[in-house]
Amino acid sequence: MSHTLGVRQAQKQKTRQALLDAALGLLEEQSLSSLGLREVTRVVGVAPTAFYRHFRDMGELGVALVEEALGSLHAMVRAILAEQAGAEERIDRTVEVVERHVREHPAHIRFVARERHGGVRAVRQAIAGELDRFAEEVAAALKTQPVSDGWRDDDVWMLAELYVDRLVTTAAALLDAEDGEPGEAERVVRVARRQLRLISIGRRHWMAAGGE
Amino acid sequence: MSHTLGVRQAQKQKTRQALLDAALGLLEEQSLSSLGLREVTRVVGVAPTAFYRHFRDMGELGVALVEEALGSLHAMVRAILAEQAGAEERIDRTVEVVERHVREHPAHIRFVARERHGGVRAVRQAIAGELDRFAEEVAAALKTQPVSDGWRDDDVWMLAELYVDRLVTTAAALLDAEDGEPGEAERVVRVARRQLRLISIGRRHWMAAGGE
């Protein structure tokens, strides 16, 4: 027999997921600290008290959403960075991935952008932690590239932070662009590419310019 | 006789300011969309209905807070950019100003960081508009510098956006650092300086690298 996890647990996870989905939907037009427990359960079609079977409070649900939004991204990022392409192509590929991700999971991205500095401490910390993990991965990848020869470790890290932050900002800008004039999204993408290019140029001349 | 605004209007503005201050205080630990009108009036010590004499709703109060937080900054930014100092000193001066501003008006900065992507449309737009004005001023200043000779207008703008965004991010990072381990703030400042330096290097080599 295949280990079927039990009808019991399966149903539970189903409701749990329904709660997460409902919350994510409602969060498109408000922030977590104003989202009510009853509001969520009402959408799912379940009694308010059922919420407690899955999360202690809204903060806990928020943290779960953070994992859902950012957890799956690591593999993707690592794949891009591992590519042995030229700087220019890598930039294009990176921006493309961000663009696609925003288009496919807009609500998740919006949630992260909104709650990154939002009103719920636990969620803020979860996001910060996840972004730190990204920066770590980026830093590790940057370090293996020849351009980084002679760089101090903390300078590699500062560059990694710069990259990660730029991608997050670009993603957020793309969201804002979506419900604006058409063509605005393309402009954002074009600007993002050039900004990354400028950073890349600065990187190439960092040592020669006496980075310290 | 000096044109005394009238005791009436003076008192009104006083309560209005009290409402703004109280709201700003409460917003340190929650976001605007969860802030209640009664909550604010309670702190000030006035009847809930008095709120309506000053703002239609919380969104309107939020917009007023945006102006309070960002409006006064323009002169300061313009002053720094007008300085005819070397790139290195200008970076130091800029970071210093950001640092000081965060230390002197932490609540305002936190508010902007939080509501920049927050749940209230009107406030988001107000912040975006104000940041756009900043970018415009920065772009205008950059353009007068010799390093920008031959640059396309939209590339100057893309650089301006990069700078402004970096400053906003740095300010937010400084806030997070404040209620963390001591010494973290210094690290953030150091990183910010080096990131700006890297961007500055990229800028110097932009044309030679065939910025297009």
Place this chain on the structure above:
DNA sequence: CACTTCAGAGGACAGTTGTTCACTGACACT
């Protein structure tokens, strides 16, 4: 002085919130 204006008070309204408690009934385990 009488007369208007209007910031703020205070009561009342219907709705909503999070949390508690005892409960049911289908699944899981022996």
Place this chain on the structure above:
DNA sequence: AGTGTCAGTGAACAACTGTCCTCTGAAGTG
């Protein structure tokens, strides 16, 4: 087959929300 577990129910709770209405009294106006 018998028994315990536990996801979800439904009623009740005190506390709170935004908004409406009428009222007051001090400041402004001539």
